[in-house]
Amino acid sequence: DAGVIQSPRHEVTEMGQEVTLRCKPISGHDYLFWYRQTMMRGLELLIYFNNNVPIDDSGMPEDRFSAKMPNASFSTLKIQPSEPRDSAVYFCASSESVRRGYSNQPQHFGDGTRLSIL
Amino acid sequence: AQSVAQPEDQVNVAEGNPLTVKCTYSVSGNPYLFWYVQYPNRGLQFLLKYITGDNLVKGSYGFEAEFNKSQTSFHLKKPSALVSDSALYFCAVRENQAGTALIFGKGTTLSVSS
Numbered sequence: 001d002a003g004v005i006q007s008p009r010h011e012v013t014e015m016g017q018e019v020t021l022r023c024k025p026i027s028g029h030d031y032l033f034w035y036r037q038t039m040m041r042g043l044e045l046l047i048y049f050n051n052n053v054p055i056d057d058s059g060m061p062e063d064r065f066s067a068k069m070p071n072a073s074f075s076t077l078k079i080q081p082s083e084p085r086d087s088a089v090y091f092c093a094s095s096e097s098v099r100r101g102y103s104n105q106p107q108h109f110g111d112g113t114r115l116s117i118l
Numbered sequence: 119a120q121s122v123a124q125p126e127d128q129v130n131v132a133e134g135n136p137l138t139v140k141c142t143y144s145v146s147g148n149p150y151l152f153w154y155v156q157y158p159n160r161g162l163q164f165l166l167k168y169i170t171g172d173n174l175v176k177g178s179y180g181f182e183a184e185f186n187k188s189q190t191s192f193h194l195k196k197p198s199a200l201v202s203d204s205a206l207y208f209c210a211v212r213e214n215q216a217g218t219a220l221i222f223g224k225g226t227t228l229s230v231s232s
């Protein structure tokens with residue numbers, strides 16, 4: 001049973017370059033979440049989707065960040081242009097909703113993308 | 119507004135001893151509470167959750183957590199710690215309301231010595 005798949009696992013790039021992170025959620029899950037983890041700020045929710053539609057993007061730090069979910073099995077998080085302070089581990093997670101909503105369902109996390117901006 | 123606090127950055131216990139990782143929360147309504155564990159270079163893994171019902175919730179790997187409404191706490195426990203339990207543990211809370219996000223604590227590093 002495949003879990004959430006993220007690619008690449010590691011990304012090192014220079015400041016100013018465009019970075020694209022990819023996520024494949026668990027099949028059948030209709031919620032998808034993007035998080036960022038740093039030592040200083042811990043785990044931050046950036047944005048989440050329901051049925052491919054962005055529901056809350058209030059955690060997206062700046063306009064340089066954008067996320068899309070063109071279909072139920074794929075999402076991207078893009079940073080353009082990238083800056084050194086964007087260096088972090090980015091996680092994608094998915095969960096399923098049930099009749100009463102998604103609130104009581106656990107999220108399943110991918111293993112993350114470790115992003116380093118030089 | 120929702121919030122969750124893990125008052126200890128690190129917990130150290132000896133193998134075989136009981137362990138407790140503390141979590142307190144604040145929500146305006148009824149809470150949904152979760153514990154996750156993170157091993158190095160891995161994503162968070164779900165351990166257990168409290169939705170309703172019995173205050174003592176049992177989860178994966180022998181962990182359990184006790185929901186205490188009066189103290190707004192949801193401490194993670196295990197009767198006998200293993201060295202392999204050493205990891206980063208996150209408590210998370212969400213209100214029992216559609217559209218609310220899951221809020222994570224800062225995490226507590228558990229170190230179990232042999």
